[in-house]
Amino acid sequence: MNTTYSAIAVAAVALATLGIGLFGLRFSRTTSDFFVASRSVSPLWNSSAIGGEYLSAASYLGIAGLILTFGADMVWFPVGWTAGYLVLLAFVAAPLRRSGAYTLPDFTQMRVQSTAARGVASMLVVVIGWLYLMPQFQGAGLVLHTVIGAPAWVGSVLVAVIVVINVVSGGMRSITFVQAFQYWLKLTALLVPLVFLLHAWTEDGRPTPSDAGASAAWLSPVAADTGLGLSMYATYSLIFATFLGTMGLPHVVVRFYTNPDGRAARRTTLLVLALLGVFYLMPTAYGVIGRVYAGDLVDTGETDIVVLELPMRMIGGTLGEVLGALLTAGAFAAFLSTSSGVTMSLAGVLAQGPLARRVLGPVAGLRVGAALGILVPLGLALVSGRIAVASSVGFAFAVAASTFCPLLVLGIWWPRLTAPGAIAGMLAGGFGAGGAVVAAIVRGSDEGWLDQLLSRPAAWSMPLALATMVLVSLATQSRRPSNVRRTMVRLHSPERLRLDRADADGISRPDPPRG
Amino acid sequence: MQEIDEETEIGEVYMRSLIRSQLRLALIVSVVVALLVGGLPILFVLVDLDALQVGPVPLPWWILGAAVYPVLFVIGWVFVAASERNERAFSDLVERP
Numbered sequence: 001m002n003t004t005y006s007a008i009a010v011a012a013v014a015l016a017t018l019g020i021g022l023f024g025l026r027f028s029r030t031t032s033d034f035f036v037a038s039r040s041v042s043p044l045w046n047s048s049a050i051g052g053e054y055l056s057a058a059s060y061l062g063i064a065g066l067i068l069t070f071g072a073d074m075v076w077f078p079v080g081w082t083a084g085y086l087v088l089l090a091f092v093a094a095p096l097r098r099s100g101a102y103t104l105p106d107f108t109q110m111r112v113q114s115t116a117a118r119g120v121a122s123m124l125v126v127v128i129g130w131l132y133l134m135p136q137f138q139g140a141g142l143v144l145h146t147v148i149g150a151p152a153w154v155g156s157v158l159v160a161v162i163v164v165i166n167v168v169s170g171g172m173r174s175i176t177f178v179q180a181f182q183y184w185l186k187l188t189a190l191l192v193p194l195v196f197l198l199h200a201w202t203e204d205g206r207p208t209p210s211d212a213g214a215s216a217a218w219l220s221p222v223a224a225d226t227g228l229g230l231s232m233y234a235t236y237s238l239i240f241a242t243f244l245g246t247m248g249l250p251h252v253v254v255r256f257y258t259n260p261d262g263r264a265a266r267r268t269t270l271l272v273l274a275l276l277g278v279f280y281l282m283p284t285a286y287g288v289i290g291r292v293y294a295g296d297l298v299d300t301g302e303t304d305i306v307v308l309e310l311p312m313r314m315i316g317g318t319l320g321e322v323l324g325a326l327l328t329a330g331a332f333a334a335f336l337s338t339s340s341g342v343t344m345s346l347a348g349v350l351a352q353g354p355l356a357r358r359v360l361g362p363v364a365g366l367r368v369g370a371a372l373g374i375l376v377p378l379g380l381a382l383v384s385g386r387i388a389v390a391s392s393v394g395f396a397f398a399v400a401a402s403t404f405c406p407l408l409v410l411g412i413w414w415p416r417l418t419a420p421g422a423i424a425g426m427l428a429g430g431f432g433a434g435g436a437v438v439a440a441i442v443r444g445s446d447e448g449w450l451d452q453l454l455s456r457p458a459a460w461s462m463p464l465a466l467a468t469m470v471l472v473s474l475a476t477q478s479r480r481p482s483n484v485r486r487t488m489v490r491l492h493s494p495e496r497l498r499l500d501r502a503d504a505d506g507i508s509r510p511d512p513p514r515g
Numbered sequence: 516m517q518e519i520d521e522e523t524e525i526g527e528v529y530m531r532s533l534i535r536s537q538l539r540l541a542l543i544v545s546v547v548v549a550l551l552v553g554g555l556p557i558l559f560v561l562v563d564l565d566a567l568q569v570g571p572v573p574l575p576w577w578i579l580g581a582a583v584y585p586v587l588f589v590i591g592w593v594f595v596a597a598s599e600r601n602e603r604a605f606s607d608l609v610e611r612p
Contacts, residue, residue: 075580090541277587
């Protein structure tokens, strides 16, 4: 592969990201600017930003790679990652915005009035964030290694450095600009080459995956070769993790605070459903075409690069190189946008820790938090072995579904949730899902029942967390926060009404009355 | 609105009815999604759609890879309209002079 075009593409994305980020610096002056862009972002900007942040390397490269390897059952990943926003819209979007908190730990403390519960939530944000960041860094290393032959650590370190500069310089406001730009860049970068690839495929006589030797198990959405029960468990556990995990991802939730009110939060989420639906048509197409023209990648284990390989294999020449460079640019945008979003939310949580608040002040705390939040996953990415990027991101979803999903849903809809219940439930789900994921990584894959229960834990760990949260709350009703009625008014009443939604915990910042 | 601010019984009833109607709506949405999308794996087991080739791949690929997304969007659209209607009804109720 010619390296010049791809190197130029990567440099252009890096510079554009930094440029837009620094442009945002001129606007962000106050602490509120820094954290949530002063809550003045319109639904279209916000939903593009959510899309840009959410569509990570797992969506851009990973899905096509998994489809190439395993076939139709992997199409559940993008379906679940979209449907997760519908569940989020139905249960969480507007009340979460109305809660007025900056982060998931803020929400936890606001709702159950406990600093201990806040601490547990903060730890979970950091764990989920690290699980999410590690594969992004590994993927960046792989891409730079493939397209310009750089050693694997170069890509990982490059992405980490750009992200830290971005977060440190502008905070959330600049990230909103950057993220919105990244969605449209990623969409274009997948769409334009796909048009050329489909043309080349038609010229070639439209060979199907079966013509290229795809098996019946690859073509079928129910993999019969591992046994029906096991295959159904795996599919439903994936559905559980993705449908319910989306609302618990720290970098997704933080975006809702930038909406002006609860109604805008809903409309933003609806737009996100549309943007994701359009985007996710394409990875599946790449996976299917990849099965026809790049089936040999399965043997090398480097299926994550199938999207980048196709233009050279099917078209070649200068056009193939330029299209390959465009795809590489999109992939790099994916690494930068997701890593920026996750790092921002980690930094936000670390900055609000007691040490940072007292010693450093909020803005300096955010900057130190960003650097701290990124070093650990970068180190893990450099030393650990490679896992397919979409599978690794799947672990983060399983932990999020087993911890923050029950916390948010019960917190918003069930006045009897107590602090001990919230803590016990988060710990049960966190240790359950987290322990299973660690065990799965250590054990390695053998396709048996135990392997599936450990590597796809959500179907049992989420109900476990939910049940624990409900039962412990019922047993500790005396610990119900005294202001829970007021909290419910705040979460559910439209902002238009001039109701008293003040809160005593010192975190809340009541909105100015609206006409 | 005074009723809600002063946490009187009538304010509590208004608030509880808003929360109930919004929760009912959210639960209906999740049941619809569970049946339409969550039911697909069972459908694929019960009915052998793999034999129906549409273009390069069997029919289930088109259902999962494309048809699901507009369905999700339409469900979301209906939900947003219905939840805003619930909030309007609540506002009208508490703003009555």
